[in-house]
Amino acid sequence: MTADTVTDVFEEHRPVLLGVAYRMLGRVADAEDVVQDAWLRWSAADRSEVREPRGYLVRVTTRLAIDRLRQVKARGETYVGPWLPEPYVTDFGAGVPDTAERAVLADSVSLAVLVVLESLSPLERAVFVLREAFGYPYADIAAMLERGEPAVRQLAGRARKHVEERRPRYEVDPVQRRDLTERFLAAAGEGDLEGLMSLLAPDVRLVGDSGGKAKAPLRVLETADKVGRFLHGAARKGVPAPSFRFLELNGGPAILFLSDGRPDSVFQLDVRDGRIQCVYVIRNPDKLRSLAFV
Structure with missing residues (x-):
């Protein structure tokens, strides 16, 4: 060769x-x-x-x-x-x-x-x-x-x-997942607590990964009331940052939030039966560096 x-x-x-x-x-x-x-x-x-x-x-x-x-x-x-994995841009190619x-x-x-x-x-x-x-x-x-x-x-x-x-015991509809992701973003961005709560399953979980280097819950949040109120309060404080883009990460739709043009956080949702089952929030800056170039 x-x-x-x-x-x-x-x-x-x-x-x-x-x-x-x-x-x-x-x-x-x-x-x-x-x-x-x-x-x-x-x-x-x-x-x-x-x-x-x-x-x-x-x-x-x-x-x-x-x-x-x-x-x-x-x-x-x-x-x-x-702990959550580092977000990975997925493109399985033609x-x-x-x-x-x-x-x-x-x-x-x-x-x-x-x-x-x-x-x-x-x-x-x-x-x-x-x-x-x-x-x-x-x-x-x-x-x-x-x-x-x-x-x-x-x-x-x-x-x-x-x-x-x-592992989660349900099939994921990609179209439904994207739709719920967009509705989730709209409700959170508008401070619509009622609309946000309507998207959450009663036993929804929120897993936040900051590695102690950014603001995020240090324990898994459970139930729609706790997760909804946390997300509503975070949105009112400007967390995550208002600038965003949609990406495909880890095989599904995700939202990358930017602050001054730099990756600030990633949100991704697991869904079932038209409701959000889990919210993943990655804010550890060490895990977001590779997304600065996508």
Whole structure:
């Protein structure tokens, strides 16, 4: 391979590698670091022995992500308040039609699922991501992780059971979700408490992630009354900032609020049966940096 070919092959597979790393880590910066390390491994590898570049690169990326996860767990890092993944701009490209495949990819990167994945072991998480999000056969995953296929099947079953027990148990209508997001924005922006309350499910939850670096609840808020009054009070105080844009983040519609042109906060909603079930609010500035360029 020429130097140009080596680069072209890697760039062809970069979106997949970033997708694997992000689902493994839940952090855009860490995922990009892992992909950069994968590039260094690829550029230095004896490529005459690489029969299938995509499989090789996914294997390297997965192992690097596992190592990164283990380092994080070993440090026993503490986080101030609830933790949410770093927002991830999702564009599955023209190669992924608007079908069940797109729905699977969107679900596997949703905030709700990534929060559940945080509680898996690094190996369980790797097997779940490779199998459920990218559809790799068990034999291929076993080879990537240098584990026996029966062991990989056990890991997959354990991870799937764990995720299914904790993920939201409802189908999401993308059109309804976008409509509710727009109505939510209008009610909050107009200070319409009654209108806001009408959109919330009785058992709605609000999860705010600030990392202690911005104003957000340090505990999960529950019930329509508490969540509605919090949102109404925050809007009256000018939080979030008035300037905004709609984005697709983590497989669904989201609102990015800006302050002086810089990302201030992200709001995203989980919906069911025409009501808002959960409000995710991300205000940790460290998690919003990558959105400054979208």
